[in-house]
Amino acid sequence: MNSQTGTPDHADTRVGGGSEIDHLLEETRRFPPSPEFAANAVAGAELYERAQRDREGFWADQARELLHWHKPFTQVLDWSMPPFAKWYADGELNVAYNCLDRHVEAGHGDRVALLWEGEPGDDRRITYAELTDEVKRLANVLTDLGIGPGDRVAIYLPMIPETVAAMLAVARLGAIHSVIFGGFSADSLRSRIDDAGAKLVITADGGWRKGKVSPLKPAVDQALGERNGLGVQETVEHVLVVRRGGNEVDWVEGRDIWYHDVVPQASAEHEAQPFEAENPLFILYTSGTTGKPKGILHTSGGYLTQAQFTHRNVFDLRPESDVYWCTADVGWITGHSYVVYGPLANGATQVLYEGTPEFPEPGRWWDVIEKYGVTIFYTAPTAIRGFMKQGRQIPQARDLSSLRVLGSVGEPINPEAWMWFREVVGAGACPIVDTWWQTETGAIMISALPGVTETKPGSAQVPVPGVSIDVVGEDGQHVGSGNGGLLVITEPWPSMLRGIWGDPERFRETYWEKFESQGYYFAGDGARLDEDGDIWLLGRVDDVMNVSGHRLSTAEIESALVAHEATAEAAVVGAADETTGQAVVAFVILKESYLRQHGPEGLAQQLRTWVGEQIGPIARPRDVYIVGELPKTRSGKIMRRLLRDVAEGREVGDTTTLADTAVMSVISAQVR
């Protein structure tokens, strides 16, 4: 424990013997799959048996069955130089061919790949044949711009079909994309472009967000302009610009090129060349809570195998009939694996939506589900809690009867939100898969399988077939059922990160050093195993609090707070406290409907008592602050570090990664 900041450091991340957390997350509701669903499910229990018997053989089968290999592999896993893994190393494939051409060649060219919905209400349907054509033209353009195998291309685009085409065109050439979320500033863009040494930037004039055009190209201009005069070698040679926002943009002659001036005119003849399975596919920067962002590196064959396998089995996908929708932006790993690579490798039909959930009004997402007859819906707990706050009448005014599978990702989902998702969105009938994974893992690692697993609200449950996970103590030993500890991955997996771009030492230190003697990957998450051996994620270990020597999880207390009828959303931090080491401090957003009827009086005290009743006196917050908003990163994760600053009466730290940087001054004022 760092007594200065009250932040647990990595040398002190034991999650107790589990006695106090035994009481927590007591959740006894169980939802077995319906017999009809189970009888027709894509996945079956035999997948676990097969993987159990021979893990590598299982992944070899998946890679052979799911993908087209230009040159078949003979070797499955090479783990001779840990932590640097090679999967299917002597095989060759083309990732874009697997996502496009092969579906057209199999006679599915007329199947819709993208049901694109722009925020202003414009829409486009793009078939597999059309998307293949677009990608071939773009690949020819990129080749003319000097892009070849191994070159890095930065992509800074809104959620439009050209974004998907850009990623696939880069992949088709064996080059490496680095997608930078459109909400990032010129500074972030610049540091990422520099770190990757990108040769080309693909951007748009702007995209639609909350009823306005949010400009993109000006940030690229600024990022590249700043370099002039710094004496740093410019790596970017060209900027390819899609017209989407219609906003006016500056133009650098010789550097900038309009997409529409070159792509439609280019030849649609382009033969996909094979590349080695370990050819790099993309770099994706993770924001990280401190320090320089890490460029997480993923490669081709293993990544695509696990993305496709999990997308098919975790979502019970039937490509011929399902309409799938993942609400993540392609700027995040969820968008890479479950908007682009998994769904397209499976030949799925999916919705791609440009805007925000509340524009022009709060029911927009439900309108999209109704309009396209979405059957599989994959979103984040933060969005679900936002919808809970608005009230169930909004989704209930729409026809959501097409839905049959629901998924959650990004943070622990509290049982209350899980139940609301099930009842209000899924009409009490759709299986919910709570999927745990990370940018680093590339694809889903822990999840129920619909039709196979009896689900439990709030638990991510079991590793997917072929994945080996454990919960261990600081000593690396299995904690056993009923106990809490640290989540580790005990065996290499196909879609694992292959490193941090340009920094092999940081890769080793960050993920492998902690359990070096066991050879485990340290995920940075706390977890608990219940009596059935199911896994409950407890949040990042840096969010684990120590109050009077008791280990408490922010996620557990938040879950209790959100279970109160008045609470819409809650964030909990451990703040330094003279007597107890750390004290629990809660920040709570109230439900508008509750406020209209009761007002906020006395609620802070009521909520303290409530948590004490729900979990035990040790978990009772020292302070409960009623606030209007919580500080979130652009991917929707609550930045507890900033709340800790407020709770400890310090000046608020770096807010540059917040989606809305003004939010902290509002919170500080409310707390004062």
Ligand code: 6R9
């Ligand atoms: C896919 C993604 C990774 C971190 C991870 C964990 C949290 C993600 C979760 C979850 C509990 C889930 N996380 N899914 N926690 N239950 N189902 O979100 O990747 O942005 O890299 O974040 O998110 O803490 O370590 P990424």
